[in-house]
Amino acid sequence: MMNMLSHNIVSPLGFSSSENYQAVCAGKSDLTIYSSKFGLPGPFCASLMNDEKIEDYFSALPHTDTTIYTRFEKMAILSVQGAVAQTSIDLASPDVLFILSTTKGNVDLLEDLRGFEKERLYLWRSAQLISRFFNNPNEPLVVSNACISGCAAQIAAERFLYHPSGETIAEKSDGHRTYHYVVVVGAEVLSKFIISGFQSFKALSPERCKPFDAERCGLNLGEAAATIIYESTYTSNTSAPSDVISFHAGAICNDANHISGPSRTAEGQYRAIMQATKNLNLERLAFVNAHGTATLYNDDMESIALHRAALSHLPVNSLKSYFGHTLGAAGVLEVIISTLALQNHHIIKTLGCDVPGTAQKIHVADGKEDCSKKDAFLKMISGFGGGNAAIAITMRH
């Protein structure tokens, strides 16, 4: 079991979780149409970080040389710093493990290394630089599972945390240790590489996306870094926040169907939901935070999964019209925003969904639902490679 100790979001909507949450509640979105950027031949609509703001925030960190880190690494470091600043834990302790969730890391350097060494193209190298910035002595783990990475990283985090049944078999057999804290950081920056690829798939919407809307026509991409620090429930000795947010359970299931398209029967997503909610009283669920990319097939698939899981009565939202699809950051960022919503007894409306229209009828959240007596939510996410994940988060006052 693990609890959420602290979190942070660095996005175009702000540099802290609360700034981002408030922007979302105010209906703000930074999705902008860029007519000429990254040397791409046509316009695209995305949510991009302001370089000057990154530099301002980064140069304010103590003892930093702003020239030795890439834009991707700076955003990740800022996000971890924002999360750890709210706690008393020491990231330099061997009791802390870093897990980085990203799909492409520094892939923008492939076009031009800009003075960085070629090794920076390796995800493990970025992860090392991020964890070593905080003097962490452990080898970081990188989770790269396409769009589900952010949730997969949280699911992995729980496995590395200390459990009172004593040493697990794994520890006995190979001396591999467990940790008291795991820092899960998800980050993604955009470049010609990623945007042209999604364009070639004809997956992008020319304007702000419309998740679950009958007229939806594709997704938007976004940049962000998001961090959650989880602590083992059993070693918790830090000052607990007023609400205890617990990672109830998470599951990953593959469709075994297609490498770049969702399953028509939502098989993997359905089974991931069933596994993640197995020991949860479903009456506790306030809402479902879906992947909701606003592609025709993804949103249909999710509606089918919810229908099969008998959860289609629950309010469903998507945060993609606020942040875009932030790829490796998405699963972390969206769990944080949803957690804040749960704590505030608020269900965030799905911006851009005017007339819902999915394969199965679902209840798309309009922001007016009452969830004051509920204390849990379900996160779902799916992606290339046939992966689907579901996470249930619960709250105790």
Add this chain to the structure above:
Amino acid sequence: MKTYHIASYSKITPTEFCVNGDKMLLRNPESQDLWLHDIYRALNMNYPKFFKMDKLCKSGILAAEPIMQNFMVKPDEIKTNWAIIGMNSVSSLDDDTEYQATIQNENNYFPSPSVFVYTLPNIVIGELAIKYKIQGETSFYIEQLFNTPSFITNVIKTFEVNPQIEYALCGWIDYYEENCDVMMMVITTHPDKSIIELNETNINQIYY
């Protein structure tokens, strides 16, 4: 308490293809075709989709094919009691480089979805899931070097938290600049399927 066993294993290096420790094929320096295509023919495979894949996926499929044979008695059966765990060091950098070449020049700009889709390391896991009809947990991790304790931990934790999982197709699947470094194995909780125990010594012996 559950015990963990290796039911079968395979390896592909730039010069050898081995299954359960036996050398199945040595690279013929005279061969006009790709080393991975020579292995495909030696396995008598009939999987036309193979030729559409990138090298990372091809090497994963080739390493898995011989070790999955004993588990494909009912080829159409969906395996919900199987997991797939992949790890490597280079992610999909070979494909990233290939894709970058298609967008580098404005005058020669031809991004293709069939190249772009392989610029994710977990696509090999997706291809394995499709080929062997595995619908359990699938995951991909990246570390600088193959690390035996870390590999064993990732595998055992997957079993520990998913009681329904009885088998895992796992491996280190790395391919970059014609350097193929692949080790795959089937790990199970069923002792009767064991050829050797899952432990650090055995994994080291197989990998190094």
